[in-house]
Amino acid sequence: MKPIAAAHGVPAHEILRKPGEAGYVGGQEDMINDVARQLVAERERGATHI
Numbered sequence: 001m002k003p004i005a006a007a008h009g010v011p012a013h014e015i016l017r018k019p020g021e022a023g024y025v026g027g028q029e030d031m032i033n034d035v036a037r038q039l040v041a042e043r044e045r046g047a048t049h050i
Contacts, residue, residue, distance in 0.1 A: 001032065008036035015039065 005012040018035045 009040045
């Protein structure tokens with residue numbers, strides 16, 4: 001998880017929160033990378049998390 005978080009510049013806890021909110025049971029590396037890319041895209045668009 002830490003290498004993926006570092007590679008995308010997104011904190012690991014933010015990456016793990018998204019699958020939890022979506023109700024995923026387990027995490028595969030490709031899904032975790034997708035979440036990290038989604039978080040980066042949201043930041044670039046100026047989205048904020050509450």
